[in-house]
Every structure is written in C-alpha cells, then in structure tokens.
Amino acid sequence: MADAPPPYSASGAPSTSNGYAKQPSAAGLSSHLPSTNIPQQPSPNTASPPLPVFPQQFGIYHASGSNTDMRISLSQESPTMFYISTHGAFSSQPSVILHCGPHERTSPMATAELHSFSGTVDIMLLNQRLKLEREAPFSSVNSFVYPVPQSDGQTLRERFEWKSSSGPEVQSLQGSSRGMKCVRVRSGEVVAAWARPNSGHAKKGKMRFLLNEGGMGDDRGRFEIAVVISMLSIMEKARRSNKNSRGATAGGFGGGGAGGGGC
Template identity: 30%
Template sequence: MSKAVYQDASPPPYTESTQPSHEGVPPYEAPSFGENADGSKTIQSSTKFPPVLNGYFQWKLTRTFHLGPSAEERLFAVTTHANLMSSKPLIELHDGSTNEHPIMATVHADKWGRTRPATITLPARAGSPHVGSIEEQLVPGSSKSSMSASSTWAFEIDAKDKSSSRERFEWRSSHGKEIKDLATGVSHGWKLVWVSGPGSGVGGSRKKRVAGYSSDGLEIVAIIAHNASFSITKGFRFAFMGAGLTGTLGEVWEIATLSSALMLWYIDAQQTAAASAVAASA
C-alpha cells in the first residue's frame, strides 16, 4: 500500500466546560428506527459494536478520542493524524479504550481529503474473524469540479457468507429524517445504503417513503450525525440500522463501516474548523 500525505490541519475546536463530562449525555439506548418495511422490528444483534456509539473528547487537545454508548462506558479509542509531512493514516480505530490497544482498522486519505480514493485496512489481530490483512478502497463519487468535495463514497467488501459475492455500499451526504432522529437538533450527516442489497421498492420523496430507506429504495444500514457544535461531550453520534443491526453482514463489515464513517466525520470537522478560523479572521 502506498503511503499518503495529509493536509496540515488542527483538530476541531473543542469547547472546555466546567461541568462533568456525563452531563446532558443521553443514556445508552438502541436506535428507535429499527423497523422493517412490513412494520416488523429488526432483531438487534450487531457483532462487534453496540448499536449506537457517541464520539467523546478529552478535556485538553489530543489526537485521541473515544467511542461508547455513554460517557461512562467508553469502549474504543480513535487516533487521528492530519499532518502534511506524516505518512501515518488519517484514522486509527483501536480494539479497546486506549491508543495502546491493537488497531482494528486504519484509513489512509491523501491531502485532497474528499476528492481521491481512501484506503481502509483491517490488519490481522488476535481474535479477529479474518486471517491476514484486509484492504479495501473507499471511492468518492464524481463532483462538479476536481476541487469540490464528493457527496458520496462507495466501498465493496466480502459478505459474511464466503460463498456470497462481494457487497457494495455507498455513503451519501444527508439531511434526512434518519439523521434528525438520531441526533436532536442536528440536520447534517451521512447515511450508508446497501447498493447491492435486496432493495424494497419503497423509495420516493421523503414524505412518501418508509423510514430507513433511500429515495431510490435502497436500505439504509448505518448513519453518522454531526453534533451541532464540536463540544467536549459529544462530537457525533453513529448508529447501525436495518440489516446493519442484525449481525448478518459480519464483523469485518461493521469495522469497515465505522472506520469509513469516522473518516467522513473527521474531514467534515476539519473543514468546519477551517471555515470558522477564516470567518474569525475576516
């Protein structure tokens, strides 16, 4: 795998508070939108992660933050790197609550951020469901200009059943109902649709289609929503949906999905921080 360089940017500005970190944080709860098109409830049994994860940040600036269902239960650490001269990955997802725990996945993205393919790597580790390293490409969709950020990112991955063909998924920028339901007061994020999935034929306008499906009738299997402000308590909220909640897509898919969502959130956060800095200096 070729090494990439990254645009030098500081992490998002975190707002320090005198309140304990658990103040105002909702309790651990499964998403309320695990309902199928026929009205039946999805059985929630995700393989590796809880159905909902929040991003929690430290009291001081650091390149490591944590994921967990609540502020008191921070289960996984994430380390970020964004330096022009560094060959380190943009995202490192750890299998544990510190950056000393084994790495579950890395995401390498070049300095153009959201206009060139990124690489998701799942290294072999003790207890992993795969033998050897797995490497997949996260490919941005076309944009109006070569310098514009893409509003879609797609990746393919082997299905849990090895006799099945590879499955294709696509992250889409979204302001839809699923994003708003996941994080109150937030209207922007990303939804992951199962492009090669069975589909449903229940697409259409937001007012007409069934919750949990895209306008073209594809099932939404994961979402990530931005916090309205990059505060010390929560920077984002992530959730599995539909088939993503059942465990049928497997642990490898869950890790690739979460790590790619983290990349999209982090690049958005960097761009928001940069825009705020420009506005402040104007």
C-alpha cells in the same frame, strides 16, 4: 441531544443489568487482535473480531488530552470503549486509527490513510483492504465496496454509500437535522446513520446501526468496523477541510493569527 441510547437487542447480544449489550474489552479482543503497542506503521491482525463489535447506538466524543483524537462511548459520561487516534499528513502513522480498546496503547482494529488531492481513503481492515472514494470531485457521496459472504461460501462485492440525509434514520438520533446514512446500493437498505451534534465541542456525532437481525451473518463484526472506520474517515476529512478553509481565510484577509484552531 439525548446521550443515553436505547437497549441493544437487535443482534441478540447478551445484556447487562442496565439493558445495554455487554461490550468487548481490550482483554476480550486480545485473542483476535495483537496486544502489543502500536508499531510505527500498525497493521491490523487478520483474525475476525467477536460478533458484534459495537453497540447498536453510540456517541463519538472528543478525547481529553488531545486536540484531534476521539473516543467511542455509550454517552459522554460513560467509560471509553474504543479510542480513535488521528495523525497529521507528515506522520509515519495512518491518518486515523481505530483502536480495540479505551486508549491509544491498545492495538488497531482498522486504519485509514487519507489522500488529500484525490479525496480517496485507503482502509486496512483486519486482512482486507478497502477504498473509500468520492462519487465525483465535488460530491458529498462517499462509497466503498465490501465483499459480502454468500450462503454458498462465495462473496459478492457490494457497494455501500455514505450520503447526506435529513431522513427518519438521521432524525431518530435526535441530533442535528442533517447527517449521513450508509446505504446498501443493491437493495437500498440503510445499514447505519450518523448525526451531527446540536451544539458543543465534546460531542462529535452519534451513530446507529440499522442492519436487520442476522444481517451480514458471521461477518457482521468485520462489516461494522468497515462502516465505523469509513465514517471516521469522512469526519476527519471534514475536520481537515474546515481547518484549511479557516487558515486560508485568515491568511487571505490578513486576519489576526493562524486560522487552524490549533489542531
């Protein structure tokens, strides 16, 4: 998979000399998000983040020093932009925390709590609560409802669906031929795509925003966070499911050792 993404110009973000958009640092987000260490049950701040938050395209990688944590970077060799910590079912922390900076000590932008039996995910995004739900018990489609600001100052609650895809949006990421796309149900617009890596352990996926220029207006930064935390939740659900399946197989057939892979 080609790690280097194309220049980020779709949103009009300022560019650096290498053609990439200049990304917000933890210090740059400090006026919008709390700067203290994560409390036992972190609650994201209510202020809106800068616009936009993420580059148009980025990779999600395994974070060194952890079995399950991840990081967001432009490429595998690039510095960490945002850290993603994950926590088990018996932890007092949310299942997934998207941090505003490059390490776990930075404050949360969003959190997600996974519910194994129902398959739903409770997302806390700044001052908003969202719910990611499967369309049916065994469906691969996961959807959330997001309040989209309107020109008259009102909001319209719209549904967005993450669904499996091998279409051109996924193919353009040059990863695995299968991935997922996030679709705005009302219009059919594909707002983001995610592809699995071709191989290797370090890379967990590649993601690209496909919103039209000016899409979501001043709320774009907040919406980007919603899209990313929902995808991270789907990834974590899949990781846990795979771990449980391996464990059940090993236990059921008396296989050698535990079947979870030490996660």
